[in-house]
Amino acid sequence: MQHSPGEYAPDPRDVSIEPLDLAARVDDALAVQAIAFGLTDDEISVRRHIVLRHAAAPSARALGATTEEGRLVGFGYGMSNDRTQWWSTVVHPYLRQEGNDVWLSESFVITELHVHPAFQNRGIGRELITRLTDGAAEPRSLLSAIDTESPARALYRSLGYRDLARRVRFPSATSPYVVMGAWLPLYRR
Template sequence: MVRFPGHGRSHPDDIVIGPLDLPGHVDEALAVQAVAFGLGPDEVAVRRQIVLRHMTFPGARAFGATVEGHLVGFVYGMPNDRTHWWSTVVEPYLRARGHDDWLDDSFVITELHVHPRYQKHGIGRALITTITDGADEPRSILSAIDVESPARHLYRSLGYQDLARQVHFPSAVKPYAVMGAPLPLPRG
């Protein structure tokens, strides 16, 4: 577990980063994701089933950020598998750019969300570095909405580079970018 001063109040809370029993806290995590990502109840219901299924995959693990026992951020991921739905969608985009080898020997960051009240205080960075520090794979891969955003800035600062852009997922309105970085991720 990692403890560090919190979100910039005059009396910062201790933010604790540690392993998360995501199936046991799925509703709490999805409440954070709903606020951070702007999801409605129907989208949350669909994602709940996806998260629970993902957490049964070999090597899947999650970490959470808590303040006074309340979840304020989480990350989960797993070793990538080309047969997983996400990989089948991004593979043609990566192949077209000569990067489909990134689907092998990579740890995929499936979701990373921090409640907006707690963003811009190092929680996302702490979560992603903590989960990737335990990866056996030599690199990490993820997808993010393909706009210049604080999330994309964070990923670039950690060594992630664009592998493919304008990736269209069947149910997503906005296109995504697929990004990859060698592990371990840099600090600082």
């Protein structure tokens, strides 16, 4: 994002990344996701219930990127994969078709990772995802992303994620997704 003279350009050094009580800050997190991902109010309402359910999972871990003023400008969370959960049941046939369904076992899934557009391209997303996966007990990580060449996909590839299944269709999603996987620990610069 370009900033004109006199306009506030966020300084990433003013952002700290710490454990996040996702249930307590669910609305702040969804506000970031809505801006970063372009969600409608109806989609936010549906995702609120999903995020709260995920936050209660025993293996769930969340990190937040907050400004000195306490404003949440990025967050990520993940958990141990459970083959019986909705996401796994949707992606399983796509992974099986590519011979990659073994990745659903012993994997830490990055469930959500979003950074406010004004704070993107400053290493915040990279730090969120690497710190989340550094704490994982599993030997590998999975995530899904919109199946288009994007800065997010470039970030994931730079960390060691590779495409495991493409053109994955989630119910009600208008765009196809890609499922990506990486061995842990993730690559460092």
